[in-house]
Amino acid sequence: MRSFTASLPMALLRARETAMQLFRPMLAAHELTEQQxxxxxxxxxxxxxxxxxxxxxxxxxxxxxxxxxxxxxxxxGLVARRPDPSDQRRNMITLxxxxxxxxxxxxxxxxxxxxxIEAAFGTDRLxxxxxxxxxLAELDLSTSGTEGNQ
Amino acid sequence: MRSFTASLPMALLRARETAMQLFRPMLAAHELTEQQxxxxxxxxxxxxxxxxxxxxxxxxxxxxxxxxxxxxxxxxGLVARRPDPSDQRRNMITLxxxxxxxxxxxxxxxxxxxxxIEAAFGTDRLxxxxxxxxxLAELDLSTSGTEGNQ
DNA sequence: TATTGTTATACTCTATAACTATA
DNA sequence: TATAGTTATAGAGTATAACAATA
Numbered sequence: 178m179r180s181f182t183a184s185l186p187m188a189l190l191r192a193r194e195t196a197m198q199l200f201r202p203m204l205a206a207h208e209l210t211e212q213q214x215x216x217x218x219x220x221x222x223x224x225x226x227x228x229x230x231x232x233x234x235x236x237x238x239x240x241x242x243x244x245x246x247x248x249x250x251x252x253x254g255l256v257a258r259r260p261d262p263s264d265q266r267r268n269m270i271t272l273x274x275x276x277x278x279x280x281x282x283x284x285x286x287x288x289x290x291x292x293x294i295e296a297a298f299g300t301d302r303l304x305x306x307x308x309x310x311x312x313l314a315e316l317d318l319s320t321s322g323t324e325g326n327q
Numbered sequence: 328m329r330s331f332t333a334s335l336p337m338a339l340l341r342a343r344e345t346a347m348q349l350f351r352p353m354l355a356a357h358e359l360t361e362q363q364x365x366x367x368x369x370x371x372x373x374x375x376x377x378x379x380x381x382x383x384x385x386x387x388x389x390x391x392x393x394x395x396x397x398x399x400x401x402x403x404g405l406v407a408r409r410p411d412p413s414d415q416r417r418n419m420i421t422l423x424x425x426x427x428x429x430x431x432x433x434x435x436x437x438x439x440x441x442x443x444i445e446a447a448f449g450t451d452r453l454x455x456x457x458x459x460x461x462x463l464a465e466l467d468l469s470t471s472g473t474e475g476n477q
Numbered sequence: 478t479a480t481t482g483t484t485a486t487a488c489t490c491t492a493t494a495a496c497t498a499t500a
Numbered sequence: 501t502a503t504a505g506t507t508a509t510a511g512a513g514t515a516t517a518a519c520a521a522t523a
Contacts, residue, residue, distance in 0.1 A: 178371075178372075178430075178434040178437065178438060179438070179441070180372050181368045181369050181371070181372040181385070182372075182385075182461075183457060184368070184441075185346050185441070185444065185453070185456075185457065186343055186346050186347055186350065187365070187387075188457050188460040188461060188464070189339050189342055189343040189346070189460060190343060190387055191387060191460070191461075191464035192339055192460045192461075192463040192464045193336055193339040193340060193343070194387050194464070195463060195464045195465075195466055195468060196335050196336050196339070196463070196468075197336055198468065199468050200336065210511090210512070210513090212512080212513075215337070218331045218334070219331050221328075221331070222328075222330050222331040222332075228481085228482090229481075229482060229483095230480095230481070230482080233482095235331070235332075237337075237340055237341060237344050238513085238514095239513085239514065239515070240481085240482065240483080241482095241483075241484080241485090241513090241514080241515080241516090242512085242513055242514070242515095243482095244482070244483055244484080245483095245484095245512085245513085246512090246513090248483095260522095264480095264481085264522075264523070265481095265521075265522060265523085266480065266481040266482070266521065266522045266523065267480095267481065267482085267522095268481080268482065268483095280328075284328040287328065288328060288329070291329070291334075291335070293468055294335065294466070294468060297466045297467070297468060298462070298463055298466060302459070303335070305459075306335075306456075306459050306460075306463070307333060307335065307338050309452070309455075309456050309459070310338040310339060310341070310342045310456075311332075311338060311341075311342075312448070313342040313345060313346070313448055313456070314338070314341035314342045314344070314345045315345075316345055316444070316447045316448060317447070318345060318346075318348065318349050318443055318444060318447060355515095360488095360489070360490090360514095362489080362490070378504080378505095379504075379505060379506095380503095380504065380505080383505095388490085388491095389490085389491065389492070389493095390504085390505065390506080391490090391491080391492075391493090391505095391506075391507080391508090392489085392490055392491065392492090393505095394505070394506055394507080395489085395490085395506095395507095396489090396490090398506095410499095414499075414500070414503095414504085415498075415499060415500085415504095416498065416499045416500065416503065416504045416505070417499095417503095417504065417505085418504075418505065418506095
């Protein structure tokens with residue numbers, strides 16, 4: 178069996194851990210969990226109307242987790258939910274102006290910390306890595322050929 | 328601010344999610360959580376005596392999380408804990424023979440699924456990616472120059 | 478009937494602090 | 501006094517199933 182440290186999930190986890198060490202204190206200072214920030218960021222950079230399902234996929238959160246996060250963010254006045262008039266099953270999610278302000282407040286700190294990673298790793302190199310990660314994430318790994326769970 | 332999908336933590340998370348989709352059903356079939364499996368794998372590939380602190384670092388688990396996972400794995404007879412005679416504060420962790428058997432049982436399935444990723448992404452390409460991820464994880468990103476949380 | 482989202486439930490992990498035993 | 505590990509506690513996420521509303 179391949180060595181533990183050479184395993185892809187561990188390598189991804191460790192790399193993410195290194196990066197997140199830089200961002201966590203910043204998020205904590207704004208009383209945001211990682212997942213809450215993912216939701217705000219996803220909404221902030223969405224160019225089209227976004228329903229709860231879209232947000233769940235963008236943020237890699239399961240619907241039940243997202244539901245509770247949205248309740249929390251709505252209570253704090255950072256997001257608004259309203260049913261899609263054309264399909265009332267869908268819940269459209271938007272940033273409130275307060276939510277937008279929060280993103281604008283955190284963004285510069287985030288960029289500053291991001292630039293530390295770019296400086297340490299190399300900007301071009303980081304871009305190449307991101308491109309590879311994107312391709313990896315898009316792989317279709319349907320388990321045909323294995324015993325086919327589910 | 329850079330686009331959400333281009334953020335490094337998100338790219339790492341998404342890539343990991345794609346990979347883990349392949350492994351999760353297998354682990355569930357063996358009644359192992361991701362984190363429990365990380366502990367077993369770390370112990371299995373350790374070449375030297377391993378104390379709880381080592382395991383925590385190897386598996387990227389906080390000590391309190393690890394403590395409870397070790398209690399669980401010990402109750403299931405998969406690991407053993409005993410104090411280091413030369414420093415009784417240290418708790419040395421080993422796989423029991425049953426734990427070794429579990430790893431031997433899961434390993435081939437794991438390798439099989441890993442080979443699906445290699446086939447889809449390219450073996451050499453994956454090795455290069457792992458190398459980059461390793462370098463990224465090893466970066467010293469101490470936040471000197473920022474406002475210095477902590 | 479299928480889909481979207483929420484709620485229910487049980488379990489697990491995270492994170493910080495406090496504590497115990499040992500050094 | 502410092503260190504290693506555990507325990508306490510609160511909060512949050514994961515995962516599956518069940519449910520309500522809508523299509």
